[in-house]
Amino acid sequence: FSTKDSFVTNVQPQLDHSGHKITVVGVGAAGIGSAFSILTRSVSNDIALVDSAQDKLEGEALDLQHGSSFLHNARIVASTDYAVTAGSRICVLTAGARLKKGETRFDLLQRNVEIAKNIIPQLLKYSPDTILLIVSNPVDILTHIAWKISGLPKTRVIGSGTNLDSSRFRFLISQRLGIGLSSCHGWIIGEHGDSSVAVWSSVNVAGVRLQTLNPSFGTDGDDEKWSELHQKVITGAYEVNKRKGNTGWATGLNVSGICEGILKNSRNVYAVSVLVQGLHDIKEEVFLSLPAVLGENGVTDVIIQPLENSEKAKLQKSAQVLSKVMKSVKW
């Protein structure tokens, strides 16, 4: 007999799966920023945290649990045992090796491949129908690698890609025009980072395309120097990392925005890393960011923007570069 039995009558078994469970792998700044944003933006109140660092993991879980009365009765579980991730609709991979002294970016990539080969099979074991959202860098390569390791269809493996770059781009446009961010549209596509492609023809407010009004818009010949906005996007993460060591808040908010689009079957469009082979005359099997329609079953459509030859050429160059890197990765 228990006190509970004296006032609680069970009428049927409680379910374990909320239907909107999200797993976050990695409890560094990106992972915790993601978990915190998912919870505080009410994208989900059913979160699992996994990592290899037990103390950090337990500390972060406890700290979040202590706040769960402010978080719509959030259910936060954490363990180094991936069994806690069972039934996840989305698994967010933020885990990754940190660049060691004198290590090349390729060595780092190779270590991240090893880590992904350890993590992804465990995620799929407990959530065989999950959607993988890869955040770790180099995100386009690691999304491709995650797709290969997971065996999931290409529609269920997504990289955060240039969605955050596009968000930074729109923020800078809105600052320059003094118009609200949600009314300022602009897309950064292709490779995340230095080689991203700004689709200048897509920049518009209320459908008014700035390139129509200023034909040199975004080019070096533009005396208004709009191209500086793209440079600021490219250096954005570096400027933040240099000052505070990580980009946890923006990364986390970006992750929660993409998760929201998926879980709510929004069919909104996000600049995320998807398999682009066959699109824009790209021959190679590579992942790059294009505007993609997301729903609860992952990527449903890809928007093929009319690109200038120079923009298309940059995408195809990135595809060749990434394809070469993929071929030299040791599995």
Ligand SMILES: COc1ncc(-c2ccc3c(Nc4cccc(C(=O)O)c4)c(C(N)=O)cnc3c2)c(OC)n1
């Ligand atoms: C074969 O068993 C096994 N078990 C655990 C791992 C492993 C290795 C590194 C991991 C890992 N990264 C990590 C852990 C420790 C050190 C480093 C580093 O960069 O030096 C990086 C993370 C994370 N949050 O970044 C999360 N999980 C990991 C898991 C692993 O990786 C190959 N293999």
